[in-house]
Amino acid sequence: MAAPMRKDEGRAAATEARIAALDLPKGGFSGAARADALARFRAMGLPGRRDEYWKYTDPAPLNAVAAPDAAVFAADEAPIFGAVDRLTLVFVDGVFDADASDDPALAGVEITRLAEAARSDIHWAQELYGVLEARGQSPVARPFAALNTAAATDGVLIRVSGAAAKPVHLVYRHGAPTSDAILHHCVKVEPGAELTLLESGPAAARFNKVLEVDIAEGGRFHHVRAQGRDHERRAITHVFARVAEGALFKSFTLTANGEMTRNECVIEIAGDDAVAHVAGAALGDGRTRKFHHDDTVFVTHDAVGGESRQVFKKVLKNGATGVFQGKILVKPGAQKTDGYQISQALLLDEDSQFLAKPELEIYADDVQCSHGSTTGAIDETALFYLRSRGVPREEATALLILSFLADAIAEIEDERLAADIVARLEAWLARRKR
Amino acid sequence: MLEIKNLQVKLEDEDKEILKGVDLTVEPGRVHAIMGPNGSGKSTLSYVLAGREGYTVTGGTVELDGHDLLDMEPEERAAAGLFLAFQYPVEIPGVGNMTFLRTALNAQRKAHGLEEMSAGEFLKLVRAKAKTLKIDAEMLKRPVNVGFSGGEKKRNEILQMAVLEPTMCILDETDSGLDVDAMRLVADGVNALRDAGRGFVVITHYQRLLDHIKPDVVHIMADGRIVKTGGPELALEVEKNGYAGILAEVA
Numbered sequence: 001m002a003a004p005m006r007k008d009e010g011r012a013a014a015t016e017a018r019i020a021a022l023d024l025p026k027g028g029f030s031g032a033a034r035a036d037a038l039a040r041f042r043a044m045g046l047p048g049r050r051d052e053y054w055k056y057t058d059p060a061p062l063n064a065v066a067a068p069d070a071a072v073f074a075a076d077e078a079p080i081f082g083a084v085d086r087l088t089l090v091f092v093d094g095v096f097d098a099d100a101s102d103d104p105a106l107a108g109v110e111i112t113r114l115a116e117a118a119r120s121d122i123h124w125a126q127e128l129y130g131v132l133e134a135r136g137q138s139p140v141a142r143p144f145a146a147l148n149t150a151a152a153t154d155g156v157l158i159r160v161s162g163a164a165a166k167p168v169h170l171v172y173r174h175g176a177p178t179s180d181a182i183l184h185h186c187v188k189v190e191p192g193a194e195l196t197l198l199e200s201g202p203a204a205a206r207f208n209k210v211l212e213v214d215i216a217e218g219g220r221f222h223h224v225r226a227q228g229r230d231h232e233r234r235a236i237t238h239v240f241a242r243v244a245e246g247a248l249f250k251s252f253t254l255t256a257n258g259e260m261t262r263n264e265c266v267i268e269i270a271g272d273d274a275v276a277h278v279a280g281a282a283l284g285d286g287r288t289r290k291f292h293h294d295d296t297v298f299v300t301h302d303a304v305g306g307e308s309r310q311v312f313k314k315v316l317k318n319g320a321t322g323v324f325q326g327k328i329l330v331k332p333g334a335q336k337t338d339g340y341q342i343s344q345a346l347l348l349d350e351d352s353q354f355l356a357k358p359e360l361e362i363y364a365d366d367v368q369c370s371h372g373s374t375t376g377a378i379d380e381t382a383l384f385y386l387r388s389r390g391v392p393r394e395e396a397t398a399l400l401i402l403s404f405l406a407d408a409i410a411e412i413e414d415e416r417l418a419a420d421i422v423a424r425l426e427a428w429l430a431r432r433k434r
Numbered sequence: 435m436l437e438i439k440n441l442q443v444k445l446e447d448e449d450k451e452i453l454k455g456v457d458l459t460v461e462p463g464r465v466h467a468i469m470g471p472n473g474s475g476k477s478t479l480s481y482v483l484a485g486r487e488g489y490t491v492t493g494g495t496v497e498l499d500g501h502d503l504l505d506m507e508p509e510e511r512a513a514a515g516l517f518l519a520f521q522y523p524v525e526i527p528g529v530g531n532m533t534f535l536r537t538a539l540n541a542q543r544k545a546h547g548l549e550e551m552s553a554g555e556f557l558k559l560v561r562a563k564a565k566t567l568k569i570d571a572e573m574l575k576r577p578v579n580v581g582f583s584g585g586e587k588k589r590n591e592i593l594q595m596a597v598l599e600p601t602m603c604i605l606d607e608t609d610s611g612l613d614v615d616a617m618r619l620v621a622d623g624v625n626a627l628r629d630a631g632r633g634f635v636v637i638t639h640y641q642r643l644l645d646h647i648k649p650d651v652v653h654i655m656a657d658g659r660i661v662k663t664g665g666p667e668l669a670l671e672v673e674k675n676g677y678a679g680i681l682a683e684v685a
């Protein structure tokens with residue numbers, strides 16, 4: 001049994017080396033949660049390709065002690081969501097930029113920075129910080145989320161008690177080519193309250209982000225994000241959401257470019273008739289830099305009459321890789337559950353690949369659950385139809401790609417935000433005409 | 435003017451000849467009907483004219499107003515004035531009918547060196563054309579052909595034709611899947627577009643469409659060739675005696 005011992009020792013040593021390089025905040029309201037998270041992370045260790053949930057994605061760039069370099073991408077588009085009145089909070093390489101941010105005052109919403117709140121021993125976020133993350137560690141280990149809880153340097157703590165007058169927009173700028181950012185946000189939506197949270201930007205050369213969202217009875221939470229277009233950036237993000245009775249959670253993510261992106265979403269339908277939709281549109285072109293994009297989703301139904309929907313679409317070309325690992329777990333007693341999952345890839349050439357692992361695990365007998373996964377090319381008949389009307393090949397292809405992505409975009413409720421996302425998609429496609 | 439001379443076509447994937455020397459000249463202002471039994475090559479002819487992939491032209495020429503059609507991409511053929519109304523119009527989820535129409539019209543205008551049409555101007559144009567085809571605002575808003583009935587799909591094809599104003603229209607079994615009322619609506623739409631500068635090729639199995647769209651010339655196609663040409667009375671003969679009689683006669 002010498003070989004496995006060596007492997008485990010190797011993993012433990014790499015984990016310790018990773019921990020040793022971190023500046024771990026201590027004390028304050030989050031101190032105990034951070035210590036627990038560190039212990040969790042130690043016990044799990046850094047992941048390897050042999051771990052079931054890391055079979056398709058190589059964690060090496062995330063495991064590395066130092067962030068691999070990533071050149072800063074010059075902004076060439078108008079700021080996203082610019083057409084929407086919103087409250088903007090800016091982080092540069094994970095460091096809050098007060099001058100570039102709005103005053104965090106919004107009626108019905110309480111916003112505090114984690115770095116400031118962490119100094120006090122008592123804070124409302126104590127019931128949330130690291131709590132949903134810890135719940136989300138079973139049955140699948142998520143070591144980078146535990147690492148995040150232990151080491152996050154900043155983030156925002158948002159408590160919503162009414163209908164927020166406007167969306168809160170977290171802008172993540174990338175300034176230094178070697179930056180390594182760890183941010184942790186907590187959002188508490190009180191009964192009947194409503195918030196739209198926007199996120200955009202690459203954040204850093206390597207970005208580890210956790211968002212914990214607790215939505216109380218009848219609360220509504222909308223989340224729309226656009227990850228940065230820096231070609232070499234790496235990102236590991238987690239959303240942990242708990243959705244109470246009659247509450248709504250909706251999340252959409254646009255990813256264009258990025259050498260490595262892993263977005264995990266862990267949702268708990270905790271109350272009856274709760275609704276959770278999570279969607280993503282990813283565009284990858286491996287021509288200049290590698291593109292690897294991984295959506296790993298786990299939805300647990302633990303209440304009656306819940307509805308969940310996963311809609312993930314990827315457009316891949318020039319050797320780009322897409323991964324989808326999605327699970328719906330229906331616990332005993334979660335009757336009348338309506339669970340749906342679709343993951344689809346549009347491969348624009350024969351060099352690109354899509355790896356999908358849809359899973360259903362159902363322990364209730366009166367439920368409706370379905371999943372599907374497809375991998376295909378542009379429909380030649382549809383392409384001919386459009387061209388026969390005078391639309392040139394490139395433009396027709398772009399229209400068909402937007403058609404392919406439409407179901408995912410339809411998950412964005414606010415039409416202005418959806419229009420902005422579509423504009424980004426169109427611009428990306430226009431830059432990549434053959 | 436569309437001039438097809440000795441057109442020979444086979445399938446790209448297999449060594450099977452579909453068109454074995456088609457000759458056809460369609461002058462502006464004229465309506466030519468092509469009738470024929472299943473498998474005679476009628477639809478293949480329409481696809482080859484529009485530039486669909488999967489076919490190899492092994493001989494012959496096709497010119498539209500003096501331009502070599504076979505040398506052009508499908509979008510170039512459209513810009514040159516060719517329009518194919520599909521037998522099975524394609525559904526394109528997520529792309530609004532108006533967006534599709536506007537993209538197509540502006541692409542053709544661009545090809546002709548014209549400015550793009552403004553949104554307001556375009557809306558006015560489409561509304562006027564849609565009204566005569568009884569296409570309502572709701573249908574214009576929906577994704578292209580998604581959830582459309584057979585009749586709605588065909589009306590939508592004619593709407594595209596009306597907006598794009600081609601000089602040579604090919605209607606591939608536009609009557610298939612239509613009830614009498616829907617067929618009349620479609621035929622009225624086509625008739626409204628008949629003018630001295632526009633030619634039509636109407637491909638159909640049955641004579642009934644030709645009751646509504648009166649042809650000037652009727653061709654019978656069989657086994658990859660046009661075997662008989664005549665006036666509208668030829669269609670009536672097909673209706674009465676079927677293809678068997680005519681084919682026996684020309685054999």
